[in-house]
Amino acid sequence: xxxxxxxxxxxxxxxxxxxxxxxxxxxxxxxxxxxxxxxxxxxxxxxxxxxxxxxxxxxxxxxxxxxxxxxxxxxxxxxxxxxxxxxxxxxxxxxxxxxxxxxxxxxxxxxxxxxxxxxxxxxxxxxxxxxxxxxxxxxxxxxxxxxxxxxxxxxxxxxxxxxxxxxxxxxxxxxxxxxxxxxxxxxxxxxxxxxxxxxxxxxxxxxxxxxxxxxxxxxxxxxxxxxxxxxxxx
Amino acid sequence: xxxxxxxxxxxxxxxxxxxxxxxxxxxxxxxxxxxxxxxxxxxxxxxxxxxxxxxxxxxxxxxxxxxxxxxxxxxxxxxxxxxxxxxxxxxxxxxxxxxxxxxxxxxxxxxxxxxxxx
Numbered sequence: 001x002x003x004x005x006x007x008x009x010x011x012x013x014x015x016x017x018x019x020x021x022x023x024x025x026x027x028x029x030x031x032x033x034x035x036x037x038x039x040x041x042x043x044x045x046x047x048x049x050x051x052x053x054x055x056x057x058x059x060x061x062x063x064x065x066x067x068x069x070x071x072x073x074x075x076x077x078x079x080x081x082x083x084x085x086x087x088x089x090x091x092x093x094x095x096x097x098x099x100x101x102x103x104x105x106x107x108x109x110x111x112x113x114x115x116x117x118x119x120x121x122x123x124x125x126x127x128x129x130x131x132x133x134x135x136x137x138x139x140x141x142x143x144x145x146x147x148x149x150x151x152x153x154x155x156x157x158x159x160x161x162x163x164x165x166x167x168x169x170x171x172x173x174x175x176x177x178x179x180x181x182x183x184x185x186x187x188x189x190x191x192x193x194x195x196x197x198x199x200x201x202x203x204x205x206x207x208x209x210x211x212x213x214x215x216x217x218x219x220x221x222x223x224x225x226x227x228x229x230x231x232x233x234x
Numbered sequence: 235x236x237x238x239x240x241x242x243x244x245x246x247x248x249x250x251x252x253x254x255x256x257x258x259x260x261x262x263x264x265x266x267x268x269x270x271x272x273x274x275x276x277x278x279x280x281x282x283x284x285x286x287x288x289x290x291x292x293x294x295x296x297x298x299x300x301x302x303x304x305x306x307x308x309x310x311x312x313x314x315x316x317x318x319x320x321x322x323x324x325x326x327x328x329x330x331x332x333x334x335x336x337x338x339x340x341x342x343x344x345x346x347x348x349x350x351x352x
Contacts, residue, residue: 007309015317019324041261045254052250055241055292062240209294216293223284227277231264234273 010221013175017168017228027161031169032233033148034099036090040230043086044222050079051219054187058212061205066194069201069208073191076215080184087177094166098144101167106159108144169229176225179218186211241291249291256284 021028057072094100098108143153145162154162190211193200201208260280263269269276290296295306 007313011313011316014313015320018317019320022321022325037261037264041257044257048250048253048257051288051292052246052253055246056243059240059243059246213293216288219292220285220288223288224278224281227260227264227281231260231277232273233264234268234270 006217010172010175013168013172014224014228017172020164020168024161024164027158028165029233030148030158031162031165032230034145035169035230036093037230039086039090040226043083044226046079046083046086047219047222050076050083051216053079054212054215058205058209061201061208064202066198066200066202070191070194073187073194073208077184077187077191080180080187080215084177084180084184087173091170091173099162099166101163101170105163105166106143106145106154172225172229176218176221179221183211183215183218186214239297241294241297245291249287253284253287256280 053072053075057069057076060066060068060072096108098104098106143159145154145159146152147154147158190201190208260277263276263280264273289306295302
């Protein structure tokens with residue numbers, strides 16, 4: 001029942017994405033083009049592996065083998081964390097190249113600092129305190145996000161569409177990662193309990209099974225997130 | 235949910251390998267095969283097959299009773315209703331008579347965002 005509400009929770013976001021995508025098909029495919037499908041695919045494989053070890057954990061609980069249960073819960077935890085590490089690396093990269101929606105969308109993070117420094121160099125020291133808000137600092141910056149050819153900077157209109165696409169990207173992956181953190185916490189608690197309660201999970205495997213259902217659900221969400229965000233690029 | 239017999243690791247392993255192969259396939263198609271307008275259909279079909287594998291085997295849906303099927307089905311059904319109504323709405327708005335006197339700007343040189351200047 002809870003998972004049915006979760007389907008609609010993510011479903012709302014997917015629906016909004018579908019609508020915006022039909023309105024701006026080119027911007028959204030450009031956004032897919034800018035994501036790293038190899039890292040995304042690797043993350044998909046990692047998450048599938050964690051689901052596999054989770055299924056084996058449930059099997060270990062059913063066959064009353066607690067040391068195997070502990071091992072598979074630990075492996076599930078490990079792959080879950082591994083997924084988040086790669087996701088964090090991707091987010092960081094997107095921030096660096098200026099794909100984080102907001103005031104600085106379209107400007108590389110370091111490019112911003114650079115332009116700021118140039119501006120500071122040219123101006124009077126007395127105005128140092130006002131540098132961040134001076135118009136010169138903004139005018140000196142160059143849009144660093146390019147079109148498919150990798151050379152032409154995007155026009156402001158195209159940048160606007162791309163920003164919408166990346167807003168959805170960060171919302172969807174962010175919500176998914178939040179669910180991952182919850183799942184990892186639950187698995188972590190189960191894992192620790194297997195050390196303190198000798199019969200935990202094997203007398204009654206329902207807690208393991210139910211947590212497993214949640215874990216698989218988060219995996220299924222990613223199974224859809226991955227092709228939608230990363231693979232539709234033509 | 236506690237009624238079914240344990241599924242063997244062998245079954246899980248087969249499903250796991252199938253899932254990895256399908257992932258490789260969908261990435262390969264995206265990178266090297268030009269599927270044109272069917273791109274979304276192909277990607278979502280593969281994703282649906284993977285979801286069925288996870289739901290039926292990993293989540294034991296295949297071995298579960300009618301009530302579990304009903305709960306899962308209800309979620310999918312309402313999602314389908316929501317998505318189809320939203321997309322029907324947004325994709326047919328321009329069919330209204332008089333709406334096309336000022337067409338939505340879609341040419342590439344004017345950017346990606348549709349604009350209505352009225």
